[in-house]
Amino acid sequence: MATSTSNPMPDTAPESAQVRTLLQLRELILSGELPGGSRIAELAIVERLGVSRTPVRAALLRLEQEGLLRALPGGGHVVQTFTERDIADAIELRGTLEGLLARLAAERGAPAAVLTEARGVLERIDAVLAAPALDAEAFSEYVALNSRLHELLAEMADSPTVERQLERVCALPFASPSGFVLAEAGSPAARDMLVVAQDQHRQVLDAIERREGARAEAILREHSRLAQRNLRAVLAGHSNSPTHAPALKLIRRR
The missing domain is CATH 1.20.120.530 (GntR ligand-binding domain-like)
Structure with a gap:
């Protein structure tokens, strides 16, 4: 019984952290705190937001899919600009x-x-x-x-x-x-x-x-x-x- 009631939390908590990290990172970009053309390193975002690498990695991938970020060949991302x-x-x-x-x-x-x-x-x-x-x-x-x-x-x-x-x-x-x-x-x-x-x-x-x-x-x-x-x-x-x-x-x- 104890194991069945404790299962949902580990499943939902990571998802909540990913959503929160995505929203925070997107806001940093759209607010201008991470300006267009600036390079973003995964570790720097981990330290800035105080979260683990997993939600940060997921957020970077999602923002790359949205077009706000572009992956760099040598690693990391750059904030996109648009015409x-x-x-x-x-x-x-x-x-x-x-x-x-x-x-x-x-x-x-x-x-x-x-x-x-x-x-x-x-x-x-x-x-x-x-x-x-x-x-x-x-x-x-x-x-x-x-x-x-x-x-x-x-x-x-x-x-x-x-x-x-x-x-x-x-x-x-x-x-x-x-x-x-x-x-x-x-x-x-x-x-x-x-x-x-x-x-x-x-x-x-x-x-x-x-x-x-x-x-x-x-x-x-x-x-x-x-x-x-x-x-x-x-x-x-x-x-x-x-x-x-x-x-x-x-x-x-x-």
């Missing part, structure tokens, strides 16, 4: 995959429970956008709700294969659906852009419910174009003040 085109291509790919999932959801028929939850999230976003001006707290709420809505849109297709590829793309810096929202929070045009995005959210749900696959796909591909506009606006607005969004330092300007 504006790299980021634009990642956003375009995200829109393509989300569009595919929306089309599949429409053609296959989305689960009623998921559609109902998505409608509820839409209503909560409407409530956030009802304010004439959005403060930092409102933008944070929008980010969370927007992220959940896109998760539900991906769920509707019931395609784990495509979802896995979408997760990899969204893990890249700035490529996620909410990647630039906070960076644009102070812009006078920010709320207007979110209102347009919300209208597209509603249209794609309508298309999925009506089983209009081509229309649903086209709307979500167009939806990603807003992120492209946001990318250009953020880079233009923060070219002289990258400290407002430290991860922008990973983007190489032409």
Whole structure:
């Protein structure tokens, strides 16, 4: 009896340590503490985070898969930098995959429970956008709700294969659906852009419910174009003040 009750802890503890180490290391990169081009040694991260080599090794491999790190031939990793085109291509790919999932959801028929939850999230976003001006707290709420809505849109297709590829793309810096929202929070045009995005959210749900696959796909591909506009606006607005969004330092300007 004693052995059966003690088994779960050794199984879950290492997984928890790996997730925690991954999040900490990713934050060090995106916060600018480990700037683009800097070399990262496994032992140095072990000492910095105070964890064993196993979770650090797993975190380095995952961040290499995400594209944030590049393995060096002689050992160790280097923090990647990206061109504006790299980021634009990642956003375009995200829109393509989300569009595919929306089309599949429409053609296959989305689960009623998921559609109902998505409608509820839409209503909560409407409530956030009802304010004439959005403060930092409102933008944070929008980010969370927007992220959940896109998760539900991906769920509707019931395609784990495509979802896995979408997760990899969204893990890249700035490529996620909410990647630039906070960076644009102070812009006078920010709320207007979110209102347009919300209208597209509603249209794609309508298309999925009506089983209009081509229309649903086209709307979500167009939806990603807003992120492209946001990318250009953020880079233009923060070219002289990258400290407002430290991860922008990973983007190489032409």
